[in-house]
Amino acid sequence: MPKIQKAGRTVRIALVIPPPQKAGPPWCPNLPIGIAYLAAFLEKSGYDVTVIDCPALEIDHEKLGAKIAALEPSVVGITSLTPMIQSTLLAAHVTKEVCPNVTVVLGGPHATFMDGQILSENSEVDVVVRGEGEQTLLELLRHVFNFGDLHGIAGITFRKNGQIIRTPNRPFIQNLNQLPYPAYKYFPLRKYRLFGKAILPIMTSRGCPFQCSYCVSSRMGGIRFRARSPKNVVDELEWLRETHGADAFTFYDDAFTLDIERACEICDEIKKRKIGLPWDCQTRVDRVSKKVLAKMREAKCQLVSFGVESGSQKILDTVKKRTTVEQNERAIVWAKEVGLPVSMSVIIGYPGETTDTLEQTMDFIRKTEPDYVYLCLATPYPGTELYSLLKELGWKMSSEWSNYDMQTPVFENPLLPNDKLMETRKKFYNDFYSPAYILRQSLKGNFYSQIMARTALNYILWRIKLPRLVPAILRK
Numbered sequence: 001m002p003k004i005q006k007a008g009r010t011v012r013i014a015l016v017i018p019p020p021q022k023a024g025p026p027w028c029p030n031l032p033i034g035i036a037y038l039a040a041f042l043e044k045s046g047y048d049v050t051v052i053d054c055p056a057l058e059i060d061h062e063k064l065g066a067k068i069a070a071l072e073p074s075v076v077g078i079t080s081l082t083p084m085i086q087s088t089l090l091a092a093h094v095t096k097e098v099c100p101n102v103t104v105v106l107g108g109p110h111a112t113f114m115d116g117q118i119l120s121e122n123s124e125v126d127v128v129v130r131g132e133g134e135q136t137l138l139e140l141l142r143h144v145f146n147f148g149d150l151h152g153i154a155g156i157t158f159r160k161n162g163q164i165i166r167t168p169n170r171p172f173i174q175n176l177n178q179l180p181y182p183a184y185k186y187f188p189l190r191k192y193r194l195f196g197k198a199i200l201p202i203m204t205s206r207g208c209p210f211q212c213s214y215c216v217s218s219r220m221g222g223i224r225f226r227a228r229s230p231k232n233v234v235d236e237l238e239w240l241r242e243t244h245g246a247d248a249f250t251f252y253d254d255a256f257t258l259d260i261e262r263a264c265e266i267c268d269e270i271k272k273r274k275i276g277l278p279w280d281c282q283t284r285v286d287r288v289s290k291k292v293l294a295k296m297r298e299a300k301c302q303l304v305s306f307g308v309e310s311g312s313q314k315i316l317d318t319v320k321k322r323t324t325v326e327q328n329e330r331a332i333v334w335a336k337e338v339g340l341p342v343s344m345s346v347i348i349g350y351p352g353e354t355t356d357t358l359e360q361t362m363d364f365i366r367k368t369e370p371d372y373v374y375l376c377l378a379t380p381y382p383g384t385e386l387y388s389l390l391k392e393l394g395w396k397m398s399s400e401w402s403n404y405d406m407q408t409p410v411f412e413n414p415l416l417p418n419d420k421l422m423e424t425r426k427k428f429y430n431d432f433y434s435p436a437y438i439l440r441q442s443l444k445g446n447f448y449s450q451i452m453a454r455t456a457l458n459y460i461l462w463r464i465k466l467p468r469l470v471p472a473i474l475r476k
Contacts, residue, residue, distance in 0.1 A: 011145060012048045014073040015039055018091040019054040019061055021084045021402045031192050033201050033252055034108070034133070035079055036182030041134040044180050047141065051186035054091075061087075061094050069098035075141060077129075080108035082381050082404045092124040103144050107133045109216055110401075113383035115157035116164050128157040131220055132206070134179070136170050172222045176206065177232045184244055195454050197247040197447075200240045204233045204266070208254045210284070212309075213320045213385035214347060214378060217254050225258055230265040237275050248447055249279040256281035260292050267292075267299035278302040278447040280343075285331035286323050294338040303372070303448040304335055305343040310350075311364025312357035319350055320385070325364065332368045341448060343372040349413055349421045350378040351389060358416065358424060365428075371441070372452050373432060375425050376406040433459045 015035050032053070039049045052059065052067055059067065068076065076095045080088045088111075092104045107129040111118055115128040127150070129136045136155040143150055150158050155170030173179070182201075189198060205227040208217040240246040257263040280303035281296075288304075296304065308328045310316050316323055335342045344365065348358055365373060380387040380397055381404060390397055390411055398410040409418035433456035441453035 011141075012050065012071060012073045013042055013141065014050045014052060014068065014071055014076045016052045016064070016076060016078045016091055016095075017054055017056075018078060018084055018087040019059060019064065021087045031182075031184065031187060031189075031201050032079065033182055033203055036184055036187065037179065037203075038077065038107075038133055038137060039186050040180040040183035041138065042141070043183060045138055049183070049186065051183075053187055053191075056188050056191040061090050064091060065094040065098045068095050068102075072099065073102060075103045075105060075144060077105045077107060077137065080106050080111040082110045083402050085110045085114075085401045089118070089122055089124070092122065096124040103127065105129055105137065105140065107137070109220055110382060112220065113216070113381075115166065119157060119159050119164050126158065130155050130157060131169065132172055132222075135173060172207065172224070172226065174226060176226055176228045181236055181239055189244060195451060197451075198245055199248045199250050200244060200246040201250050201252045202233070202236055202240065203252040204228050204256070205253045205258070209258075210255075210322060211320065211385075213318075213389070214350070214381075216381060216383040219383055221254075227259060227262060230262060230269045233266050234269040234273055234275065237270065237277075238273065241275065241277060246277060248277055251279065251281035253281065253283075255283045255287055257283040257287045257292055257296075260287065260289060263292050264295050267295040267301075270299040276300065280305065280448060282307065282343075282345075284323065285327045288331050288334065290334045290338065293335050293340055297338050297340045301340060302446050303341050303343055305345060305372075306331055306335075308332075308344045308364070309347045310357070311346075311361035315347075315350055315353060315357050315361075318352045319347065328364070329368055332370065341371040341444075341446075341452075342368075343374070344368070344370040345374040345376060347376050347378050348425065349409065349416060349418075350386070351393065351395075351413060352415070353378070353413060354415050355420065358421075362424070362428065371449070372455075373428075375428055377409055377421060377425070379404050379406045379410060429459060430463065435460075 015038055017032050017035060035051060039051055043049050050071060052064065054064055078088050078091050088106065092106070095102060095104055103126050104124055105127045106118065106125050111128045112130040115130060118125055118128060127140060129140065136153065139153050140156060143153060150156065151165065151167065154168050157164065157166045205225060206221040207223065207225045208221060209223050209225055211218045211223065237249060240249065278300050281301065282305035285306050285308065293304065306328065309319055309321050311325060313325050316325065332342050346361055346365070348361065378386065380390050395411050403410050409421060412418065438453045438456050441449040
């Protein structure tokens with residue numbers, strides 16, 4: 001398709017992943033699949049797209065400004081994650097400094113739910129695209145270049161005559177098979193290698209019918225589950241392997257097995273086409289069966305991640321997980337019985353958490369013996385029910401968004417001091433990721449056990465104050 005032009009020059013769109021908010025080791029570099037989808041969608045529609053991946057390319061705000069000035073884009077879109085929002089806003093400021101007439105658009109979860117505040121306090125931001133961005137951004141571009149009225153564009157928030165205008169939400173894309181594959185060609189993929197391996201992401205569905213109180217997935221992607229066909233999914237797996245040299249795949253779906261029959265069909269198609277690469281996914285404990293777990297293992301899945309969240313039924317009910325402790329344990333047992341390694345994510349410190357419920361969770365982990373554990377602190381991200389709950393309770397929340405990383409306490413729980421939470425978390429990791437753990441995982445010999453062993457080694461090096469070694473080990 002020929003490039004879209006305006007007044008004799010090609011219309012150029014810059015999509016920006018802002019510089020890191022905090023200095024630190026690249027523990028787990030994740031490709032920004034949302035930006036990759038936007039780039040592919042705009043490119044397919046005829047726009048000249050440039051992606052500026054500041055973290056991967058080690059570009060600070062000063063260098064970002066120089067790149068924007070040289071590029072002279074018509075529109076700059078910047079993604080906004082809560083821990084990076086200050087960097088995002090600084091990127092918007094720098095952009096307007098070097099290109100005063102450029103239209104600055106913010107997207108992503110933080111901007112979606114804090115749109116009014118962002119536009120009220122930051123004159124550099126012109127428009128916020130809320131929720132699913134592809135069709136909204138495309139329509140916005142057409143109006144911007146034709147000086148059209150923005151009021152008719154669903155899914156945006158903008159400023160006009162000093163007023164903040166919020167248009168109705170945009171309906172979600174229903175046929176995901178029609179979306180182009182994410183445009184990873186715009187990213188320095190070598191920078192995203194983990195221990196020298198290219199573990200490339202794929203998203204096969206959007207939307208989540210569950211509305212857990214700590215999560216914004218159902219508000220960002222809708223409560224209706226929308227899924228790509230098994231054939232379309234495995235077509236992309238082949239493309240990732242052959243075009244981008246994938247060594248492994250990671251499924252970014254909120255719950256890969258939400259539709260168990262579809263998950264089985266994907267596994268059958270993977271085996272039929274001899275994809276032959278290891279992969280991992282995350283899902284819910286109430287949306288698996290022993291049959292689908294066995295099929296996943298046969299299709300070379302080497303790690304399944306369960307959102308267990310707690311070993312206390314009281315906390316599970318409080319976070320509206322709609323699962324039971326028994327379901328958590330059963331899913332882990334089934335996975336182990338078919339030879340599938342298990343990763344577990346757990347949230348600690350949620351309102352209502354006590355020393356007793358916290359100990360129930362630690363006991364559950366010890367009892368079920370997962371291969372890998374993410375121990376996260378309850379974090380009230382904007383848009384979550386948890387955020388609204390803490391506002392109603394009047395509990396003080398940190399105003400420093402960079403601390404909203406699930407590793408730093410950002411509110412005080414009167415039933416469980418933050419010192420106790422951090423002490424429990426530190427002790428758990430010190431005990432769990434031991435030299436014996438590294439040896440045990442190393443001896444298993446599969447792809448993900450090696451990843452887990454080396455991740456544990458990184459943690460130990462960081463703990464004993466040898467952080468300079470960590471980035472080098474990650475790259476090898």
